[in-house]
């Protein structure tokens with residue numbers, strides 16, 4: 001497998017990763033402004049999924065191509081569009097070998113994909129190949145950390161607890177996807193610069209997450225809703241689940257109070273002349 005197909009996540013992806021109302025539209029507008037995209041721009045999203053990022057662009061009439069390993073995720077995207085739009089081109093394929101003609105797109109967008117693929121350098125090379133001269137690649141990442149310096153959010157608390165449990169269980173790095181370069185890793189920037197790009201980092205938008213509790217977030221790890229849990233051997237996942245429950249019952253002071261949190265969407269933008 002060249003990456004991790006999200007076929008198994010299709011039934012809960014939007015419920016667990018979706019943005020609060022209005023955020024995806026603000027994100028689209030921020031991307032358009034950052035990349036100075038005209039109405040006739042042709043955009044490619046590598047790892048398009050169910051269209052969390054794509055749909056506002058498509059609804060605004062942009063030409064949007066999406067590539068994904070998962071037919072089921074893209075099927076969900078198509079269902080949401082309900083045949084209303086013809087300027088969408090969805091291709092089942094591997095982002096390490098983008099099934100597109102070279103020098104076609106004004107912009108390539110990638111959100112939460114590079115940590116899933118076998119060779120992220122090859123994916124960046126492919127994005128560069130797909131771009132026209134003067135085009136730009138935008139990598140975006142949800143920064144769930146506590147932006148305002150407040151105490152940890154439920155999401156961060158659970159992430160830390162889970163990671164500590166995997167450490168205790170001596171889970172090797174090849175069984176925990178969290179060891180792959182994530183988000184806007186420095187190594188992405190170095191590689192893009194080596195490809196001749198000028199790279200800039202920026203915050204696209206800030207918003208408030210939907211309130212959630214520690215117990216709700218923990219359930220997503222316990223029910224294997226995150227890709228980092230999929231490659232854990234069953235017996236390790238079962239033991240980590242038990243220990244996470246123990247942490248909630250014995251150590252977590254307030255597991256049932258919903259808390260919202262500030263969030264940001266950051267971007268790394270690579271431009272070529």
Ligand SMILES: C[S@@+](CC[C@H](N)C(=O)[O-])C[C@H]1O[C@@H](n2cnc3c(N)ncnc32)[C@H](O)[C@@H]1O
Nearest residue numbers: 003004005006047049052068069070094095111
């Ligand atoms: C976390 S989802 C992100 C989807 C979308 N970009 C978003 O932000 O909602 C990652 C997507 O990448 C796809 N994917 C993973 N490896 C891939 C590969 N090698 N080629 C194409 N798609 C891949 C998965 O099937 C999944 O739909």
